[in-house]
Amino acid sequence: MVIALIKSFSKKQWRNAETYRLIEQSLREKWTVASLTPENSQELEQSLAYIQAATHDRVFVFNIAEFINEQQRVNFLPALLDDWGYPHLGSPSQVIKNGLNKVTTKQVLQKKNIRTAPFFTAGPGADLEASLSRLSFPLFVKPIGQGGHLGISDDSIVHSVRELKRAILENYEQFKKPALVEEYIIGKNVREFSVGILRGKTSHYLPIEIDFDAMGVDNPILSYESAAKDAERIKQVEGESLKQKINQISKQAFDSLGGEDYCRVDLRMANQKIYVLEVNLMPGLGPLSFLPQAAKRLLDMSYSKLIQFLTESAMQRLALT
Numbered sequence: 001m002v003i004a005l006i007k008s009f010s011k012k013q014w015r016n017a018e019t020y021r022l023i024e025q026s027l028r029e030k031w032t033v034a035s036l037t038p039e040n041s042q043e044l045e046q047s048l049a050y051i052q053a054a055t056h057d058r059v060f061v062f063n064i065a066e067f068i069n070e071q072q073r074v075n076f077l078p079a080l081l082d083d084w085g086y087p088h089l090g091s092p093s094q095v096i097k098n099g100l101n102k103v104t105t106k107q108v109l110q111k112k113n114i115r116t117a118p119f120f121t122a123g124p125g126a127d128l129e130a131s132l133s134r135l136s137f138p139l140f141v142k143p144i145g146q147g148g149h150l151g152i153s154d155d156s157i158v159h160s161v162r163e164l165k166r167a168i169l170e171n172y173e174q175f176k177k178p179a180l181v182e183e184y185i186i187g188k189n190v191r192e193f194s195v196g197i198l199r200g201k202t203s204h205y206l207p208i209e210i211d212f213d214a215m216g217v218d219n220p221i222l223s224y225e226s227a228a229k230d231a232e233r234i235k236q237v238e239g240e241s242l243k244q245k246i247n248q249i250s251k252q253a254f255d256s257l258g259g260e261d262y263c264r265v266d267l268r269m270a271n272q273k274i275y276v277l278e279v280n281l282m283p284g285l286g287p288l289s290f291l292p293q294a295a296k297r298l299l300d301m302s303y304s305k306l307i308q309f310l311t312e313s314a315m316q317r318l319a320l321t
Helices: 017-028 041-055 077-084 093-100 102-111 161-175 224-228 240-257 290-299 303-317
Strands: 002-006 032-036 059-062 067-069 074-076 119-122 139-143 179-183 191-198 204-210 234-236 262-270 273-280
Touching: 002 017, 002 041, 017 032, 017 303, 032 041, 041 059, 041 077, 059 303, 074 077, 077 093, 093 102, 093 240, 102 119, 102 179, 102 240, 102 273, 139 161, 161 179, 191 240, 191 290, 191 303, 204 240, 204 290, 234 290, 240 262, 240 273, 262 290, 290 303
Parallel strands: 002 032, 002 059
Antiparallel strands: 067 074, 119 179, 139 179, 191 204, 191 262, 204 234, 262 273
């Protein structure tokens, strides 16, 4: 088995040169690795075909990127790999697309009776009266189709119609699409959790709590600025019953979307009610990202062992071993 590692660099910490170096180093401990840095889909297709022909072996693709070119957001990698028939790490491309669309995700969750914040979508100039009659301020405004906390800041929290219109307009100017507007979950004992899921012969559920106090933020949210600086801080979830509950809700959310191999489910609790915020089907795998941190803290699983676990589990699922 040859592992083709696709490198698609970005400014994100979890897709920089050091992260890819560590991933490649981890993979090379157990497999032959071909490292690819394609500029376009044609180059990638030719490279994968060449590897397969030259080695006379099956190729498994280790990919953690959404696009070959993140700036232009073209050449969606999971879809290319599915179209070409190359087995790869993670969920099928359509599942990932559904997960990247926050509206689609919330609609799926609602159909499965999994609690998520009430919401609507709106662009500049939209008539907000009917939608606002169903929701209560404060509201939270975020882009529909962006990952990595893009578009999330303290200004995402709005307390009036004037602030809401401003946030919708700013979202549209940046992303050229309507915004997702949902109730901002506040109340007694607000807490936020992230549950990493590792699927395999033995599956692992890795619940951690966001330590906003240690982050020193004005509002208890995970902003793009915090993510870009790797400023997020975590702590262990106290209480076995709570851990079991958020693990179960996360499993239901992951299964409802049809996810495979790994994910991260973000949840928020207030007034003893737990809401699913997002299901990230391609969570960051940088050494300081939530999933590797949780694997190390809760399972004592090193970064190399995590990468190898993901690879072996995916290959077993695909009957490649």
